[in-house]
Amino acid sequence: MSEPFLYEFLYRGRPAGSAEAPAWHVVLGQHVTPPGASAAQFVASAALTPAQAEAAGFPLAAVLAGIDAAALAGRDAAVAEAEAAREERDAAVAERDDLAAQLAARAPAAGLPAVSDRQFFQALAEGGAIDPGExxxxxxxxxxxxxxxxxxxxxxxxxxxxxxxxxxxxxxxxRGHPMVAQLGAALGYDDKALDALWAAAAAL
Known part of the structure; x- marks a missing residue:
């Protein structure tokens, strides 16, 4: 048998100026295992008056304190969940921005035109990557x-x-052909060096 707990609280207010005082009642819950049963069953009390609730160990101050604690716990859990969601979102944004920066760093410089085969091989020769005869x-x-x-x-x-x-x-x-980066890396050219090679070739 579990300890009784506050299962329901009902407060009935009154309009301003009413001669009738506000009223409240509680319903207590408890898990009880009947004789011969293997599992506990939930049992609820009848609606208890303030006097009955206090006699059962649930004075109004304790009832309100319990409600406040439960509400604050729910609020704290919601705040923690929202904070975790914000952190996850910020991490995703940071990852996206980092990826965008990496892609931008790898992208060819804007405005580099296509170069002819003559310009391409001449620029390689003038840069010392291949012989003029080649x-x-x-x-x-x-x-x-x-x-x-x-x-x-x-x-x-x-x-x-x-x-x-x-x-x-x-x-x-x-410049933007995917094979350029592969072959450029094999020849010792990084992205900046390839951009410089293309700019030099375009000027020939």
Whole structure:
């Protein structure tokens, strides 16, 4: 048998100036295991008058204190839940902003035009990445410079043919093409260096 607890509280107010005093009553609850039963059952009392409630150990002050404590506990739980939701939202926003910053850092510089194959290989030669003779061969016959051939050979086998077709047959190269970053990394170019290479090539 559990201890009795406050199950229901009803307060009846009166309008201002009424000669009738406000009234209240409580209903107590208790879990009781009847003889022969294996599980406890909930039992509610009848509505108790203030005097009966006080005699049962539930004076008005204790009743109101219990209601206040329950209400404050609910408020505190709601505040904690809202704070956790705010923290989760802030973490998601921070993660989104960080990802956006990373993508912006990796994106090619705005306004970089496509460059011709001649401009591309000439810029590589003038930057010392390949020999001038290799640049001429690449433009005239489509023969890939040795360093670029090594970079292509390092790609997954399923991507090598497309890379060779692009590098040997394209007449223009886009900075934003996804293969540019792959091959650039193999040649030792990071994003900033590739942007600089494209800017230099566009000026040739």
């Amino acid at each position: 640049a001429l061969a690449a433009v005239m016959t489509g023969t890939l410079p040795a360093r670029i051939e090594v970079a292509v050979a390092a790609l997954p086998s399923a991507e090598q043919f497309a890379a060779r077709m692009l590098l040997s047959g394209a007449t223009a190269f886009e």
